Every structure is written in C-alpha cells, then in structure tokens.
Amino acid sequence: MKLYYAAGACSLSPHIVALEAGIPVELERVDTKAKRTASDQDYWLINPKGYVPALVLDNGELLTEGPAIVQYLADQKPESGLAPANGTTARYRLQEMLGYINSELHKSYSPLFKPETPDVVREERKEYLRKRYRLIEQRLAGHPWLVGEQFSAADAYLFTVTNWAKHLGVDLADFPALQDFQQRVAARPHVQEALEFERQAKKVA
Numbered sequence: 001m002k003l004y005y006a007a008g009a010c011s012l013s014p015h016i017v018a019l020e021a022g023i024p025v026e027l028e029r030v031d032t033k034a035k036r037t038a039s040d041q042d043y044w045l046i047n048p049k050g051y052v053p054a055l056v057l058d059n060g061e062l063l064t065e066g067p068a069i070v071q072y073l074a075d076q077k078p079e080s081g082l083a084p085a086n087g088t089t090a091r092y093r094l095q096e097m098l099g100y101i102n103s104e105l106h107k108s109y110s111p112l113f114k115p116e117t118p119d120v121v122r123e124e125r126k127e128y129l130r131k132r133y134r135l136i137e138q139r140l141a142g143h144p145w146l147v148g149e150q151f152s153a154a155d156a157y158l159f160t161v162t163n164w165a166k167h168l169g170v171d172l173a174d175f176p177a178l179q180d181f182q183q184r185v186a187a188r189p190h191v192q193e194a195l196e197f198e199r200q201a202k203k204v205a
Contacts, residue, residue, distance in 0.1 A: 002026040002056040003069075004037065004046065007198040010106060011053035012163075014069045015197070016156040019190035021077040025055075029201055066106075067098040070153035082153045094147045097154040104132040106161045112168040126170050133175055140177035144184065151188070159185040 003018065003025045005011035009032065018025045029038040030052050037043055047054040047064055055063045055072070063069055071094075074083035084090035108129050111117045117125075136158065139146060146154045162182055165172050172178060185191055 001058055002028060004028050004030050004043070004052050004054040004056075005198075006030050006032045006052045007201045009052050010066050010157075010160055012194060012198065013066050013153075013157045013160040014053050014055065014073060015194045016160070016191055017070045017073045017082055017153050019194055020151070020156070020188075021073055021080040021082055023073055023076055027197070066157060067095075067102055070098070070156060071095075074153050081150050082156075084148065084152075090148055094152060094154055097146050098157060100132075100135075101154065101157050101161060105129065105136075105158075108132065109161060109164050109168065109170075112164075112170070129165075129170055130172075130174070133172065133178060137175045137177050140181050144181075151185075155181075155185060156191075159191070 001023070003011065003014060005015060005027055006029065015025075015027065030036070030043050032043075032051065035043040035050055037046070044050055046056075047062060049064055053064070053066055053069055055069045057063060057072075063072055071083055074080060075086070078085065083094055108125050111121055111125050136146075143149070145151055146158060159182060162172070162178065164170075186195075
C-alpha cells in the first residue's frame, strides 16, 4: 500500500495508525500547493480531490478521507485493537467520534491556515473550537482514551488535529485533560516515529 501525505497535515493520523498496527506502507510526499508528488506526478491524476491523505490499496484501488482510511488500516490488523469489531456498539462509537473530530474540529481549523482569513472570522473559529473541545475534555477527564480503554484510530486523529492548536493560536489552557492526552499520545514510540519522519521530510522539501 502507498500513503500519500504532506508533513504537518491530517495524513499524520493514518501514518500513526499504520505504524501502531504494524502495517508496512510506502509513503510519498505531496506538495499540496503545487499538487505534485515527490516523484513529480500530477497529484490531481492520483486523487481528484486534490488533498491528502490518499491510500492506494494493494489491488490498486484508491481510498480517500482520513476517517475511512484509518478504519481500513485498523481492520487489516484487528488484533491491534485500533478499531472495535464491525457491527458492535463500540465500532459505532468510534465512527461517532471520528465524525465529530472531522466535522467539528478538523474543518474548523481549516480557515486558520489561510493568511487571507479575516481576523473576525479567525477569532470566531477559535472560539468555536474551544466550545467543541469542551465535549472532548469531559470525555478525557474520566477516560484515558476516546473510545474504550485503549488507544484507537480516533485518538490518532484527535492528536493530529489538536497538534495544530499551538501553531495557530488556539488557546487550550482551559482543557487540562486534553493537554495530558496530547502528551500521552506524543510519548508513544510509534507516534514519535511518525513525527520524526515528518520532521525529516520537511528538511528535504
């Protein structure tokens, strides 16, 4: 399998899940502005959506959208515990949390990456994010992980998007359980491996 990624982007989440599951994937960097891959291919021809992540499966099919990709990877190694079994209530809880992170957190960060975003919109988005993080804080105040009692694909996704906060000026000082969560995930060896890979990728970009 091949994972198309961009350093610092949401593609970090499936990279972490692949490492945690012990699934070997080839990684190819994408210049998301120029829409060119590291091997100088037109990324639009690979993924018509134009953004990362995108996963080319062993049969040649293309799978896009982070929440779908992390579930696919987790299901390749069910013994990893990264996703509860299909058809169980716990699996729907995982999908519920992935959907919440995707729609309420991930997409709310998007305008903050754009320099042309007006200050009034920027501040509104930051306040909206803090409001949506309150639910996450409540969950993490009583549980170490978002779903069940072990690290899951949802935790990889939450860590990835929340990692943007300090770079974009989103104040999370009122969320101690969330901050503890970020430190807990960052200390995982496979997460450190993924982060180091991206740091090295940025150096050669």
